[in-house]
Amino acid sequence: MRLSLSLAIVDMTSNLAATKNSTQFECYYYNSSQSSHKGTYNWSETTQSWVLSSFYFGYTAFMCLLYTSADYIGGRLAVFVAVFGTSILTILTPLFASINVYLFMSARVLEGVVESPFFLGVGILVNKWALSVENTTFTSIALSGSYLGFIIFQPLTGFLCSLSFLDGWPLGFYIYGVLGIIWSIFWLFLVTESPQNSNFLTEKEKRILSPQSITQKMDFRQIPWRKIITCKPLWGVCIAEIGLSLNSGLIMNCLPTFLSNVLGVDIQSNGWLNAIPYIISLFGYLLSSVLVDLARESFMSLKQARRGVFILGSILCAAFGFVIKAAGCNSLIVIMIVSISLCFQSCGVSQLVPNVMELFPICTGLMYSILNTVANGMGLISPYIVDIFTEGHIESAEHWQHAFSFASICTIVAAFIYSVLISTTPIEWARYNKE
Numbered sequence: 010m011r012l013s014l015s016l017a018i019v020d021m022t023s024n025l026a027a028t029k030n031s032t033q034f035e036c037y038y039y040n041s042s043q044s045s046h047k048g049t050y051n052w053s054e055t056t057q058s059w060v061l062s063s064f065y066f067g068y069t070a071f072m073c074l075l076y077t078s079a080d081y082i083g084g085r086l087a088v089f090v091a092v093f094g095t096s097i098l099t100i101l102t103p104l105f106a107s108i109n110v111y112l113f114m115s116a117r118v119l120e121g122v123v124e125s126p127f128f129l130g131v132g133i134l135v136n137k138w139a140l141s142v143e144n145t146t147f148t149s150i151a152l153s154g155s156y157l158g159f160i161i162f163q164p165l166t167g168f169l170c171s172l173s174f175l176d177g178w179p180l181g182f183y184i185y186g187v188l189g190i191i192w193s194i195f196w197l198f199l200v201t202e203s204p205q206n207s208n209f210l211t212e213k214e215k216r217i218l219s220p221q222s223i224t225q226k227m228d229f230r231q232i233p234w235r236k237i238i239t240c241k242p243l244w245g246v247c248i249a250e251i252g253l254s255l256n257s258g259l260i261m262n263c264l265p266t267f268l269s270n271v272l273g274v275d276i277q278s279n280g281w282l283n284a285i286p287y288i289i290s291l292f293g294y295l296l297s298s299v300l301v302d303l304a305r306e307s308f309m310s311l312k313q314a315r316r317g318v319f320i321l322g323s324i325l326c327a328a329f330g331f332v333i334k335a336a337g338c339n340s341l342i343v344i345m346i347v348s349i350s351l352c353f354q355s356c357g358v359s360q361l362v363p364n365v366m367e368l369f370p371i372c373t374g375l376m377y378s379i380l381n382t383v384a385n386g387m388g389l390i391s392p393y394i395v396d397i398f399t400e401g402h403i404e405s406a407e408h409w410q411h412a413f414s415f416a417s418i419c420t421i422v423a424a425f426i427y428s429v430l431i432s433t434t435p436i437e438w439a440r441y442n443k444e
Contacts, residue, residue, distance in 0.1 A: 020170035058392035063114040065389035067121025087130030094123035096189030103179035132377040149298035156291040167280015245430025252423025258391030286348040293352035322356030323424035330417035334410035
């Protein structure tokens, strides 16, 4: 629901590149199908950057503030509130946009606030349900839904935007909002907070999972903020997240605009092309998680496995980010380069959440909220990075390449810092007390 806007905004707004003189296009001959596109709104490049970023203002600002609420009500209810509330606001999105762009952005900020407990809830549930030896694989499977959602609904969004009924683009917000409400109702009745409360497990399975369901928590007043701020492994994870999330933020938020304004891809094809990188990256995300769990039980320590996968994934992700412009005006080659880059990026990402759970078992929710705040902070600034590098040249592949190269450099630097600061041993004050 949150990312449907990245593609819908291409149809909502007039094609900015098409308003320029055709001789300014590096791929101007490829843009003929886009030149006649007239969007519902005539928003400037800067306004579009604000619109795309507005969700992340609410999401990042309230992530840590809502940690105690998510921890108090439990992961199950936190996920329900996040999905149900976001669904309602998604349905109302076209109405807000039709009234005023500032009301629209305010609604997106509120949507970010409402959705912010979602991954906190997921982290709490994973910590109760996953066996320690399967931590990486279990976490990756649980979080792979975000990839599947993008794979399924980006092409659907592109198709809906191509329809003339209700101007096309509002249909996605209506449909996804209704599906979200239906899903949240099923979630509320089928999911339990811990294995012991589940009606779908045998007694033997509950006994196996019972050590994972320790309910010991750290009171908010007992949180050692000074130790958190000076924790080197946490800094390493956060810096690593900055590098990788800057790359993924550019792709998730800005790739549809790149395809439309630089390569002139029509809205329906844009949806299909945007799904391809996530199909490939989902494969890398799950495969790398399984390989780490296998390696730690056979020939490598967990620390060595995490470090190796993360460094390899980050460097290869950055390497492909440097050469996007080399594809020229061929959208398929551009997508394949982006897909390979995102695939390796997902290999690195798959190591960070399990690493946080290993380091801070007693306050996983808080630490994950900090990590997710950092990650989505990059989603907030990525449209502005594109705006800075492409200002006045939204149609220029060369200027877009500067943005991608900047993100790649940040990824490489972050990878080496993480490799130095990485730890997989639980922090002393964040361990469970054994009585």
